[in-house]
Every structure is written in C-alpha cells, then in structure tokens.
Amino acid sequence: MLENLGxxxxxxxxxxxxxxxxxxxxxxxxxxxxxxxLVVGVLIRLALNLLFRMARQSDSSPLLRAAGFKASPSAxxxxxxxxxxxxxxxxVGVNALEPGALRNVxxxxxxxxxxxxxxxxxxxxxxxxxxxxxRSVLLAAxxxxxxWGRAVSRLVHAAVLVFFxxxxxxxxxxxxxxxxxxxxxxxxxxxxxxxLAFGLGARDLARGYLEKRLRAEEEDSGIHHx
Amino acid sequence: MALTAPPELDAEVMTRLKTxxxxxxxxxxxxxxxxxxxxxxxRAVAAGLARHFPEAKAVLVNSDGGSTDGTRDVxxxxxxxxxxxxLVDAVPASPLSRIVTPYSGLPGKGSALRTIFRxxxxxxxxxxxxVDSDLxxxxxxxxxxxxxxxxxxxxxxxxPLYARHRYDGTITNTIVYPLTxxxxxxxxxxxxxxxxxxxxxxxxxxxxxxxxxxxxARYGIDIFMTTTALAEGDRVCQSFxxxxxxxxxxxxxxxxxxxxxxxxxxxxxxxxxxxxxKGINGSEDVRVFGLPYAVGLEPVPVKIDxxxxxxxxxxxxxESVWKSFLPEDVLRGIQEAAARVPPAxxxxxxxxxxxxxxxxxxxxxxxxxxxxxxxxxxxxxxVATFVEETRDAEAAEAEARLETLARVYESEKASIVLAWDVxxxxxxxxxxxx
Numbered sequence: 009m010l011e012n013l014g015x016x017x018x019x020x021x022x023x024x025x026x027x028x029x030x031x032x033x034x035x036x037x038x039x040x041x042x043x044x045x046l047v048v049g050v051l052i053r054l055a056l057n058l059l060f061r062m063a064r065q066s067d068s069s070p071l072l073r074a075a076g077f078k079a080s081p082s083a084x085x086x087x088x089x090x091x092x093x094x095x096x097x098x099x100v101g102v103n104a105l106e107p108g109a110l111r112n113v114x115x116x117x118x119x120x121x122x123x124x125x126x127x128x129x130x131x132x133x134x135x136x137x138x139x140x141x142x143r144s145v146l147l148a149a150x151x152x153x154x155x156w157g158r159a160v161s162r163l164v165h166a167a168v169l170v171f172f173x174x175x176x177x178x179x180x181x182x183x184x185x186x187x188x189x190x191x192x193x194x195x196x197x198x199x200x201x202x203x204l205a206f207g208l209g210a211r212d213l214a215r216g217y218l219e220k221r222l223r224a225e226e227e228d229s230g231i232h233h234x
Numbered sequence: 235m236a237l238t239a240p241p242e243l244d245a246e247v248m249t250r251l252k253t254x255x256x257x258x259x260x261x262x263x264x265x266x267x268x269x270x271x272x273x274x275x276x277r278a279v280a281a282g283l284a285r286h287f288p289e290a291k292a293v294l295v296n297s298d299g300g301s302t303d304g305t306r307d308v309x310x311x312x313x314x315x316x317x318x319x320x321l322v323d324a325v326p327a328s329p330l331s332r333i334v335t336p337y338s339g340l341p342g343k344g345s346a347l348r349t350i351f352r353x354x355x356x357x358x359x360x361x362x363x364x365v366d367s368d369l370x371x372x373x374x375x376x377x378x379x380x381x382x383x384x385x386x387x388x389x390x391x392x393x394p395l396y397a398r399h400r401y402d403g404t405i406t407n408t409i410v411y412p413l414t415x416x417x418x419x420x421x422x423x424x425x426x427x428x429x430x431x432x433x434x435x436x437x438x439x440x441x442x443x444x445x446x447x448x449x450x451a452r453y454g455i456d457i458f459m460t461t462t463a464l465a466e467g468d469r470v471c472q473s474f475x476x477x478x479x480x481x482x483x484x485x486x487x488x489x490x491x492x493x494x495x496x497x498x499x500x501x502x503x504x505x506x507x508x509x510x511x512k513g514i515n516g517s518e519d520v521r522v523f524g525l526p527y528a529v530g531l532e533p534v535p536v537k538i539d540x541x542x543x544x545x546x547x548x549x550x551x552x553e554s555v556w557k558s559f560l561p562e563d564v565l566r567g568i569q570e571a572a573a574r575v576p577p578a579x580x581x582x583x584x585x586x587x588x589x590x591x592x593x594x595x596x597x598x599x600x601x602x603x604x605x606x607x608x609x610x611x612x613x614x615x616x617v618a619t620f621v622e623e624t625r626d627a628e629a630a631e632a633e634a635r636l637e638t639l640a641r642v643y644e645s646e647k648a649s650i651v652l653a654w655d656v657x658x659x660x661x662x663x664x665x666x667x668x
Contacts, residue, residue, distance in 0.1 A: 147608055149551075
C-alpha cells in the first residue's frame, strides 16, 4: 500500500513536472517575445527621436501644450511606438501559449488593450479640446466685457471633459446604458433649468442685461482703432 | 520669395487688358458696398489724372468684393463732367479707361488689392496707387502726391501722411507705427493708412508673396505692403494728404478681427525679415512730399470707462493665458497698472508686453490667434492710459507723447533681438530683457 501511495505521489510529481515542462517553451517564447518587443521598441524610439531631431521638430507643440502636455511630439511619438511594439510582442507571446485559462485571460487582456488605448486617445483629445474651448470662451467673454467669463469658461471646460470621458467609457463598454441615461438627464435638466431660470426667475435681470449689452455694443468705446 | 500662382482674372478682363496694351499709370480702388461714396473717389481720381498726368496713359481699376448696392455701376457710370468746374487750369482730358472686376480669394481688402496688383503686372504699369472707396476727403491732389514721387522721383513706395485726431488710429499709434519704426528704422507715420503709391515692379513683388491665404488677404494688407517695401530696401517716402475723412463705421470692421489681422501680419513679417531688422538700430525720418498744414479735425468722443473696464477685466481673468508668453514681473506690472486709479500702463511695460507677444508668437507659445486676442485688453489699457495722459493736450503734445513711446520701442529693441532666437517651443516665458 505504501508502495502504491509512493508511486501515485511520484506520478503526481511527474505529471506536475511534465505540465511545468510543457509550459516552459511557451513561457520562454512569451518572455523572448517581450524581450524582442522591448528591444524593437527601444530601437524605434531612438530612431524616431533621431528623425525628429534631424527634421528639427523636437520642440513641444502648441496643440500638445494646449492639451496640458509638456512632452514634445517626438517624445510622444516615440513613447507610443515603444508601447505599441511591446503590445505586439505580448500578443505574439500569448499566442504561443497552450490553450487554457492563462492564455484565455492574457488573450482577453491583450484584446482589451486596443480599446483601452482608443479610449485614452479620446480622453487625450478631450483634454486638448477642453483647454482650447476654455481659453476661447474666456477670451471672447473678457474681450466683450461679459461678466463671469472665468466661471463660464470653467463650466465649458468641465462639460467638454465630461463629454469626452463619457465617450471614452462608452468605447470601453463601461456602464453604457447608465451613461446614456445620466447624460440625457443632466443635459435635459440643464436646458430646462436654464430656460426656466432665464424665462421666469431672472426675466427682468435677463432683459436688463441684454439691453445693456446691446447698448454697449452699439456705443463701444468711440475710438477708431486703425 | 516663393512664387505663387497669381489670382485668376475674368476672360473679359483679360481681353480688355490685351486691348489696352502697356499703361503708364494705374489707380486701384478696392470696394464692397460703397455706392454712396465711391462716385466722389472716381471723380477725384479722374480729375487728378487729367490735371497732373494729362500725357500719361492711365487706367482706373475697381476690384469689388461682390457689392449688392450698385457700387460697380457707380464706378462705370460716374462722369467726370466739365473739368473746368473742378480745376481752374483744366486741360482737355480723354475719357478715363476703367476696369471693373470682382476679385477672387478670401473676402477682404487684401484680396481686392491682389487682383489690382495682377492687373498692374499684366499692364506693365510704371506707377500705381490705391485709394479707399469710402473716402470723403480725397482731392485730385492725392493722385499727384501718391503717383508723382514714383513716376518722377524714382521712389518705389509712397505712404500716406494724414492729419488725424489724437484718438483716431490707436492701433497705429500704440503698436504698428512705433514697432515698424523700431524694427525697420524708418519713420513711416501711417504704415496702415490705406492709401499708397508704389511702382509697377513693387506690385509684381507683392504678387509673389506666398501667404495670400492668411491675414494679408484682409486687414493685414496695408502693413504687408509697407513692411515689404521697408524690409526689401526700396526707396520709400511719405505724402501729406491732409485729413482722412471716411465713412465712420466699416460694418465689417471689428476691433478683434482688425487687431488679429494687422498684428498677425506684423509678427509674421518679423519672422520673414528677422535677418533684416535684427541688424537695425535707431530710426531716421522719411522724406515727406506735400506741405503739411493744420486741419480742423472731427472730435473723437472716447468712452474711457469702457476701455478701463475691459482692461481691468482682462487683468483679473487672463493672467493664466498671459503667463504662457509673459514673464512674472510683467504680469505683476499689469496687475499694478490695473489697480491704479486711473489705470496707468507705462510705456516700458507695454513695450515689453508687445515684444513678449512677438517672441511668443514666433515660438508658438499659444495658438497664434489666441495669443493676439489676449492682447486686446492690454491694448485697450494702453489706449486708456494715453487718453488720460493727453486729455487736455494739444495735437503736438499728444504727438510728442507718442514719440516718447516710439523711442521706448527703439531702446528696448535689443531685448526682442535676443529673445527672437530663443528655441522655438520653449515653455519658458521670456526673461531678462523682456
């Protein structure tokens, strides 16, 4: 009996060893692919940096700065290329694994990454547009002498950011129905509240303000500037 | 300059040009819905040509932006009438050749003049001048004063010199004149006056400009012409034309657009001619033709409260924008100036703002239009300061005050020369001299 038990334990260890040994080649392929991806990514990053320098385009871009990023276009392109190379390598490595739970999990993660990147890109664009919108609204308000310019510009900034964040989440498939409902409620509520406030609650104020503004536009400063 | 395709001309106009052959003089009038005033301009031009250049073969070109009020009909049908009613020493004049054509390109004065330059080039004219279509004070002598220096004295470019109220032309007074003078070393007092004379060869060079799709197509055209002539070393002079009275309000003239177009062009051309202006120090007078005389000017009622209010609002809310291209001490200076009663934006501070904006513009510290729009409250603050300082001043005193400002632009020029070469895209606002 002891002999039987010992044989079974030994078989179990052998099966475990076989299983472990069977995974090793795929794991080596996975690690190898990641290493190759790392090297390729670094090479691409170096090459892009060199190319941008040769083209004298390594300075930071106004658009990126407007979006709140201090990185130069060259650094951004190099960074994106590096991580893209790693992502491709990871996908290759995962395909080398035997079918099973680990492969499925990793494959799901790899499949999810493009959508994650797309969402990140949407949010990035949102940051840029929100900053541009905030600045444009602020300048237009100040140059027209409208009060609350800073508050309105911040509101616009937040609205654009929320809109793009919602788009990013929608792209990821996170809480899609909740997002749509929340957006509808907020937007509808905002419009209704504004209409009620302007039409009823602040009717006199609105009329007085508009009359004053229109008169001011007509009168302006009296100066012929050119 | 990079060669660009010249603007298209109608087949009918091309046929007319072939019929005309070579022409000595061309007078161009850009227009858009100016039926009320353009008849007077056409008569003054026709009389001026008959009186001062009776032997020359001349043509009048109206480049119109699609007027719907019959402007083009007025140009075609306006008769000179009996010259003896206009001129004491009238000589018989042959009918004036007229070309009336729509222009192509972006709507604006610049596009209209571009078509006039093209026609001047096709006709191989010796001298041209352009005059605004809303002028009420143009006389036949303007034609002589704008064309004569080119035709008879060998000048390439004639800028106008007007008698203007001290609060008329404030962008010119506080930014365009002193900056152009400091950069290019010549004192052209009205660089964006609107009425200019120039040679046919200079018209051909204007045509070769490669930025006709930008602000030059609109209000930037005047400073483009003046700067091109100055920076390219042409012989320039000024002609005193008296008062410039014109329609009080151009419906398309919005301060924000005007400032953006004029200042964008000024800064763009700073980039184009950096090698020229960096080597120039000080400035010199430019010869004036015509006898300057005192003119009774229409008063300009300034509502200073609005200027002050916009300046203070800008100071309160735009610091986050200005810090992209102005250093800390300038930002502090703006706050202090806005806090004073009345507000007082000193010449030194204002010049540092303009030079900082120019450097920020070339380094693209902000989207360019945003950067220039953010200057509007500062410009209005400077105008308010000037109005306060010259409230009871005579014209000569006000002019002396502007001369002081112009000298500060010159004395601070070294700072913009240094700042210009700071690496583009640097996030650091300009320090040191600026």
